Amino acid sequence: MLVLRLTVFVILTMSLSVDFVHAGSWFSVGEWGPRHWFREVCAWLGWCNEICFDDLGCFTDELECHKNFFPPMGPEEIVTSFTLFTRKHGYPYDVGEPLKRLNTSQLHRSSFRANKKTVFIIHGWGEDRNKDWVQELKKAILEREKTNVILVDWQEGADELNYWKSVQNIRVVGREMAMFIGFLYDYTGVDPSQIHLIGHSLGSHVAGYAGQDFPGIGRITDLLRFLHLALDAAGPSFEGTEEGCRLDKSDAMFVDAVHTDSAANGAGISQTIGHRDFYPNGGYSQPGCRWWQFICDHARAVYYYIESIHNRNCGFRGVPCESEDAFAKNLCSDCGNSTCPRMGYFSNTNHDSSGKFYLYTESTFPYCAKRRRYSRLYRKWRGNPSKKPRKGIDAS
Numbered sequence: 001m002l003v004l005r006l007t008v009f010v011i012l013t014m015s016l017s018v019d020f021v022h023a024g025s026w027f028s029v030g031e032w033g034p035r036h037w038f039r040e041v042c043a044w045l046g047w048c049n050e051i052c053f054d055d056l057g058c059f060t061d062e063l064e065c066h067k068n069f070f071p072p073m074g075p076e077e078i079v080t081s082f083t084l085f086t087r088k089h090g091y092p093y094d095v096g097e098p099l100k101r102l103n104t105s106q107l108h109r110s111s112f113r114a115n116k117k118t119v120f121i122i123h124g125w126g127e128d129r130n131k132d133w134v135q136e137l138k139k140a141i142l143e144r145e146k147t148n149v150i151l152v153d154w155q156e157g158a159d160e161l162n163y164w165k166s167v168q169n170i171r172v173v174g175r176e177m178a179m180f181i182g183f184l185y186d187y188t189g190v191d192p193s194q195i196h197l198i199g200h201s202l203g204s205h206v207a208g209y210a211g212q213d214f215p216g217i218g219r220i221t222d223l224l225r226f227l228h229l230a231l232d233a234a235g236p237s238f239e240g241t242e243e244g245c246r247l248d249k250s251d252a253m254f255v256d257a258v259h260t261d262s263a264a265n266g267a268g269i270s271q272t273i274g275h276r277d278f279y280p281n282g283g284y285s286q287p288g289c290r291w292w293q294f295i296c297d298h299a300r301a302v303y304y305y306i307e308s309i310h311n312r313n314c315g316f317r318g319v320p321c322e323s324e325d326a327f328a329k330n331l332c333s334d335c336g337n338s339t340c341p342r343m344g345y346f347s348n349t350n351h352d353s354s355g356k357f358y359l360y361t362e363s364t365f366p367y368c369a370k371r372r373r374y375s376r377l378y379r380k381w382r383g384n385p386s387k388k389p390r391k392g393i394d395a396s
């Protein structure tokens with residue numbers, strides 16, 4: 001077996017002397033060329049604990065979560081792109097302007113304005129920037145504010161059937177984002193504190209890596225953690241790992257998270273990730289979602305967030321509480337002398353209140369519920385925890 005592995009390794013190494021990667025040669029396997037397979041085999045053999053990509057620099061496997069059994073793909077394979085949307089081209093804001101790092105003339109010709117807030121939206125595993133929620137969120141923000149909205153597309157790295165491969169790829173995308181933000185900063189003087197990264201699923205950890213590499217970013221929003229919690233039991237993940245492996249509150253000046261689909265057994269929801277963590281309806285399943293609607297809970301974080309931009313009359317206000325059970329027992333019904341913080345886009349970013357916040361939502365659009373209805377409706381949906389113990393996953 002070792003001889004076979006060595007033979008493959010030698011063949012791949014020799015093939016690197018002629019760069020077939022972009023030639024579509026007979027040696028390519030699918031879209032991956034020999035350079036890719038060299039990295040793969042080298043990592044499988046345990047010989048490569050550091051992988052370097054030209055000006056992006058190197059990625060090591062020092063942290064347990066970064067072990068290179070599935071090494072990250074190269075930037076030439078992931079082909080991360082940044083597309084700017086502003087109000088310049090008018091409603092429905094679907095005309096984008098591609099931006100590339102180091103292309104200064106393209107940047108200066110664009111409608112990017114450094115004196116406006118800049119929002120990056122980063123999709124998750126198996127998605128791309130054309131996903132409905134990405135487009136709806138972009139449109140909602142531009143309808144409400146004059147901002148620069150930049151969609152980050154890393155589809156080639158996100159559509160890996162092997163989830164752990166995509167997990168490795170987010171390190172590369174995060175660094176590319178950090179360098180792109182650095183480029184904006186160098187050439188336009190944009191204020192990093194006016195930059196807001198919004199990530200969904202693995203996209204939120206892309207934002208975490210970006211914030212790690214470019215300190216001083218104003219805000220990162222995590223629109224739920226999904227399979228990386230559900231898959232905890234299956235192997236390396238983000239839950240309970242070092243902060244260098246995941247989004248945490250050190251990655252931006254303000255980090256907020258909306259949890260709507262945490263671990264099925266509730267184990268994942270104990271870990272907070274930001275300055276403010278919101279748990280609508282307890283954080284692990286949502287009213288109106290049936291058990292067979294696999295992505296319903298998953299998608300709700302995004303739709304709550306979009307509604308928070310449109311709905312001026314309801315604030316998605318959460319009450320501080322230590323646990324779902326305490327919330328359901330009406331032990332956390334007010335915010336003392338302070339105003340309960342809003343969940344969503346307009347969550348204020350000062351740190352006067354931080355921690356875990358619970359709230360109830362309606363089961364259909366519009367989802368935002370008035371604060372006084374939390375306990376009554378919550379109990380109606382979940383059952384009264386003082387009379388019967390809560391069972392497993394949800395009420396379905």
Ligand SMILES: [Ca+2]
Pocket residue numbers: 208209212243244245246247248250251
């Ligand atoms: Ca981090």
